[in-house]
Amino acid sequence: MMSKGGLGKKYLLINGLIIVMASTCLLPSIAQAENALLETTNGRIDELRIEILNPTQDDAYNHKLTDQVRKTLGMYPGDHVTEEKIDFNLMRIKRNPYLINATYIVESGVYGGINIKIQLQLKPETEQNLEKGILLDKEKKSFPVLYDANGKFLKAKLDLLGMYYANQNAWYGNPDTMLQGNPLVDGKPSGSGFDSWVESFVHSGLYGMYPLNETTYSYGGVSAIGSFSTGQEIFTNKTRSHLAVEDAFVGLVTGRTTLAGNRTLLNISAGREKFTLGDGMLIVNTASNGGERAALQSNARWSADFVGKVQLQYNRHRLELFSVDPDELPTLDTKTVINGINAQTNFQNTDLGFSYLTVPKSNAGYYMPDGQKHTREGLNVWDVRAHWKNTVANQSGVFLAGEYAQQTHDNIDMKAEGYSAEAGYSWPALKYSPSFSYRYAKFTGDNPKTERYERWDPLLSGGNGEQWVQGINHFKVVQDSNLISHRFQARFKPHQKIELVPQYWIFKADSDLNLGGNPALSFLQSKDYGQELNLTLKYFYSKKLYVHGHIAYTQPGDAVKLALNGQEKDWWSSMVFVRYAF
Template identity: 40%
Template sequence: MKRTDTQSLIGAGMIYLLLMLVALSLWPTFVSAQSGGDFSGSRIESVHVQFADGQQGTSTYRDAILKAFSVAPGSQFDPVRSNLKLNQVRQLKFVQKAGYQIETSSNGNVVLTLEITLSDAAKPLAESAMGVLANGNWAEFPTLYADEYSVLQAKLENKSMVFSNSNAFFGRPDLLTMGNPLAISPSGKGADTWVESSVELGLYGLNALTEQISVFAGASVIASGSWGPELFTDESRAYTGVEDAYAGVIGRNTTEQGGVRQMSLLYGRKAFQVDNGMILRLSSANGGERAALQSNPRNAAEQLIHAQFVYDAHKLEIFRLDPDELVETDSKTRLHGVNYEGQVLPQLRLGAMWLQVPKSKFSYYTLNGTLSREGLRVADLRLAYDALAGESNFYARAEIARQTNANFDMDARGGYVEAGYQVLSLPWRPTFSYRYSKFTGDNPDTPTFERWDPLFAGGSGDEWVQGLNQYKVVQTSNVIAHRFMSRLQPAPRWELTPQFWIFKADTLNNLGGAQALSVLQSDDLGMELNLTARYVAKPNLIFVFSAAYTKPGAAIRKALNDDYRNWFSASAFMIARF
């Protein structure tokens, strides 16, 4: 009896999943996720202190360490800032060594564990300075100088990736990349493999003006390159440009009860995102002349003005964002916004954002002409119920947003609902979850424009890359996606994440998407199996691997006149900081 398409997809995917698990077990130091494998931007769920060799640290020591590290639960993980503040921990008189480990929780947030070795005797103040410039000890690199008041730290980071496609764009790049200015000689039938690499060099500093007020700054340069036939071109190329270039001031105080009062102001080139990136994540574009399309080393906006106010578990931020887009696709979009996040109950978080686009040259397409993104307004509401740490428990989160425009009748909706459960009693501590997401398309029979504008959404496959392959065709507009996912933890530094996706179109009118898919004959967009894995050797050395197998749905198959092939891709990715 002939199997159905669904059975074929699931069967082939399960065989490949088993093969990959065997391969991973034979290659224990090389695993993966997507290019977001370094956890940057992930929400910090908790920060713990662990004393080495059975040492018994007092609550006074623990409080002093957390105050010096000053990375609070609810904030976004920033490796540069965490390493800067780690040097402040090392300056404490009773600390001999300090480091931290990082892992993900059941719902994908970050858990930081500070590993502290206590000193046998308090360090004299005269000997407290450390770093290459203080004592010539290159073993302390990238710390150049650190004392009680100042930190100067270098950044040397390499991201390298090998990526392979088999039958990219379902073997029909001639149709599915039509009109894309980056698609010079895109991958298609057969297999293509290429290599990407980038090196980032930078300097970051923090200086205390008073006990509560500090100034900070950072600057870096990235050189990136691609070699071999990549997704959109077979031209090898390299590019060097400025990445970070920012400065700011921060005022922080803590109450006797451990409460946090903080204000900060920042200006310059720096990465920025809101929550998990459903609306804002990609502050910078990669690919094109910049190369490194898949490893995404560039994250800094062209210009960011950011003010933030923290009161205990509540955060309010005001921002102005000019994303750093490619020349070929620069929409000249500017964004102004206000965002709030807060812990309103021990396990309940609330978030809300209001966003405006005062300037843009990006266009929306309709049967009657084009409309402009300029004047776009976004109202966004988020809710999350977090599982208790260390317990088998349920978690859930949701986000819903509405887009309108000051210049014409627009009503687009986007959002998701996700629920999961972690079972700590089972081997590998599995978490099982389901996410339903919907981003509306435009109904041409109404005078209102309803197609969701994805703006600058992005992130890893856990976030808003919905299907490692399918995202390159469908993205996050006029799509309904069902995601079935599990997180597995075979060892403390390992994480495996299998996913199964089902994609549907919200409307058959798909103007604004791929040109060949402008009018759909079915709402079935396809299915995809992903496997991601991550091995964190240490916070500054992470290995990432990913694979995806995608079968197009009837909507895509009919647009291709049933001349298609199923799409397979795989990548190996390394992030190394020195």
């Protein structure tokens, strides 16, 4: 017979088991309820809030952290999400070294969607690590951050590059013909046989931010570049060095986030800085290199003489007004100014963009078959672009991209077109994470049978060999005008820090009339420019040290062979540079 005390213990034990069982049963029920909520509402976000459970005393830091988390999440009211997407993005947030944990709560929203609350828990020592910078803690490991406290930020920049470049039969072994009348020629250019040179640059400056109030910051930057070249370059054999201001800009950024989680941002800046539109088909090379500035191939300089821009962003949607005066070489300065408006957005894994550009001032020439010359001044450009990719982590899938632009002119009858279409497939889970893509691009030439002018104006196109530098060697002869290109490209990652990018190019002319291009190719007897095979290697040794190299082989087509009377030679080039940057 059980004692009264034993009976009480048994009763308590049973009740404890009931409570524990009830609790454990409720846990999956809550999770299932959240899953059901995501399903029944189609995962549409009504509100997204971010809460720090143990905020610091530094309001500027708290605001910066929540804004950083919001950008990492990449989710805004109106978006549709799944449980997997929330979990995946939360995993990225948890990598923040100052966080103990990050969790979320899903509730039903008043508008038929869901409310998501992200809760952050900071590490106890975070408060002690808020103020840092070599001016505060005297520790060398803080460099290049000089000062970071209470929203005030000052950082030094130091960027060093050394490059070796070599050519075999540059200009297809015929520099006198291919460079006739080129103002960049100074002394002896590269040509038949083997030539090489070295170049380097040092880019150093200061960049900072200062809070005006809780949500408004002023910022700016100033820097200078010293560049050097010696040896047999493709345009000259003269040793040159140059020192000049690179960045010199100021700006103001302000924004607010509503209780629902909608984020609005206003950014205004003016001065010398780099500007890129889209992926660079229209604007990316806002400064010129080479000539008296040296560092031709390393592209040391990017900042325009002046960039003024006003950017308004609402969640994923951005609208910007801009004016660009590129920093051109003095011998080739066309006094061009480009004004424009750009709008872009993202939805369903798709980036969409639309731009309209005008050229109110320019001396750049358009050459007509009848001998007349017009200028770029008065040019109008309409551009639309789209890029879609599978964003599911580690999953194979298709990626697509396309862009179309049309050019007209206020003063002449003009209609030129530039467009591209790209399709590819990636296998990130396979060995070497391979991907393959094909891109077709066309930039129209002038049809001599029509009165209308159709030759595409490349403006400030370029960038690098994976943007709109089409062919490492070939781009030096025929740039993005009167050109049809086929690019076959692959990517391989044999190591986490190494990437290989082989490319095969086929180049054709759109029109036999090529006035405004290379003078030796002004009147083509064939539309076959040639083909190129190149291989690029990238080695990301560390966050500070990067090694890049290429080898390229270019075979001239009939258009070049006929222009050179059968004296052409195949063109090889190779390059390697080491870049160290803080």
